[in-house]
Amino acid sequence: MVNARRDPEGRKRALAAAVVEVVAEVGVGKTTHRMVASRAGVPLGATTYYFPTLPDLIAAGLALVSDSVAADLADWRAAIEREPDDLAGALSRLVAAYVADQPKALLEYELYLAAARVPALRPLARAWLDGVHAMLAPRTGDAAARAISALVDGAMLQAVVTGEAIEPEGLAAAIRDLIR
Incomplete structure (x- = not known):
């Protein structure tokens, strides 16, 4: 104690x-x-x-996770920069590795979805959305970055819900289509 x-x-x-x-x-x-x-x-x-209040307590947990998300985004940005010619491949491998840690992914999605019900949590939850967009937009353009972000988010959510691994090659092909 x-x-x-x-x-x-x-x-x-x-x-x-x-x-x-x-x-x-x-x-x-x-x-x-x-x-x-x-x-x-x-x-x-x-x-x-x-x-x-309980929302205050939940917000403290989300802030803690938000720090982890910021570190993850920095790692993702560095990994993508190491593969400048294969954004789709690098991103799909990062997504697959992220959801492979099911307990962490489930926790972060639980808190992420809580922001839909608790408006005070939304700025913290937007950190992920805005971070992914900021990472992608300079290389893909604004519209493609939004579409890729939605695809990646959906793929991660489905993997968390089903417990099934993401197949990086298929995801990379879909990302390449969106980049075009």
């Missing part, structure tokens, strides 16, 4: 990490302050002290 008197920021980080774990297990709709407090090993009152 974290001692709030000595480390209130540590307690907030522990609660944010706990909400991410709880959401991954039970989804946003079933997440409660009580479950998060139990997971973090803190008294129930600590959750409402630091995060007065």
Whole structure:
């Protein structure tokens, strides 16, 4: 258990990490302050002290995941830059590797979809959409970047829902069609 008197920021980080774990297990709709407090090993009152509402608590978890998404986007950008002549191939391999980590992908999509119901979460969820678009648009143009982003998002969502791996060659062919 974290001692709030000595480390209130540590307690907030522990609660944010706990909400991410709880959401991954039970989804946003079933997440409660009580479950998060139990997971973090803190008294129930600590959750409402630091995060007065459940959306505030969920937002803390989403912010934590958002940092991870920013790091993923930076990695993706670097990987794509290493293969300047094969954007479609590089992107499709990145997408396939991303969804291969099913627990992480499921968690991030759970939080991503929560933004549809909780308007305060939308700016954090847009970080992914805007980041992918910004990465693609200079190489493909604006319209193709939007279409590729939608294709990639749909492919990842289907893979998360079905548990099936993405076939990179087929995805790359579809991306090449959109680039043209």
